[in-house]
Amino acid sequence: MRVVSLVPSLTEAVAVTLPGLLVGATDWCTHPADLDLPRVGGTKYPDLDRIRALRPDLVLLNIEENRREDAAALAAAGVSIRLTYPRTVDGALTELADLLRDLGASAEPDWLASARRAWAARPETPVTRRAVVPVWRRPWVVLGADTFAGDVLRRLGVSNLYAEQPQRYPRPTLEQLRATVPELVVLPDEPYRFARDDGPEAFPGMPCALVSGRHLTWYGPSLAAAPAVLAAQLANPVVAG
Structure with a gap:
């Protein structure tokens, strides 16, 4: 699977859990520090042509961080998208677990289990x-x-x-x-x-x-x-x- 992330939080989560899945990220995706991926612009105004050129199977977006217009344009172009929208700590933990499982993680990553314990x-x-x-x-x-x-x-x-x-x-x-x-x-x-x-x-x-x-x-x-x-x-x- 080829994934482009337009959400810095999710870029980090996917990069440390399922290395090799990401093929593109935004200019604001600064973690992990050694992330080496093609960049597709900002979270608010990404370069949609560049995203499509990366041939993603899925683009990750957040209702708050990304624009509705960009999500609609990607979907209209036949690109599969996944929207996230956590508004609580528990909601974030659940959405992360669901996303990583759907992307192919065989078990909950250690960092997510640590986050559950910490809270x-x-x-x-x-x-x-x-x-x-x-x-x-x-x-x-x-x-x-x-x-x-x-x-x-x-x-x-x-x-x-x-x-x-x-x-x-x-x-x-x-x-x-x-x-x-x-x-x-x-x-x-x-x-x-x-x-x-x-x-x-x-x-x-x-x-x-x-x-x-x-x-x-x-x-x-x-x-x-x-x-x-x-x-x-x-x-x-x-x-x-």
Whole structure:
């Protein structure tokens, strides 16, 4: 089987579980570090001609990361596609197991079993901190309702103040964000690369946790380490003057 992945999380999951299956990936597929594959552009605007030229038996997409238009164009061209859309940790573990089995894995890979154990060993923590979770600035965009990353944080005791909004990714003003008076501001390093000097200064006097975007938003091998990595980062916020 020849597989093209347009989802960085799934690229890593397939590459480490079923080496040799992937024949193409996006420019944003950065894991595993030694991945050596033809690139087909970005997740939002892939080169569809290049994808078709790779003669894939299957293209992996995600409803959130990839555009509906590209999925429709590939399907119309006779290319088989598989859409993923996990919105919870448990949902991600299930979708990964189903996908890898359908791709030919004879047993659940060690990293997926480790991820199950890691999350099972950390029972859901009672909510202790009310937070806002920006994922972009200029304009500000935050996590809203029904997101995988939101469930990850909830499992770690962080309540997203925008979780009840109708939009999945609201665009409040900075003044509106500050007015929610969050107990914590969670700033991942992707998709926007928040850093100590880029993000916390917008929330003076408020604790800001700088966290790994890969461990917060990727659903793949990073899930095994995510509970410990994120818990440590959430416990050590910085406060801008």
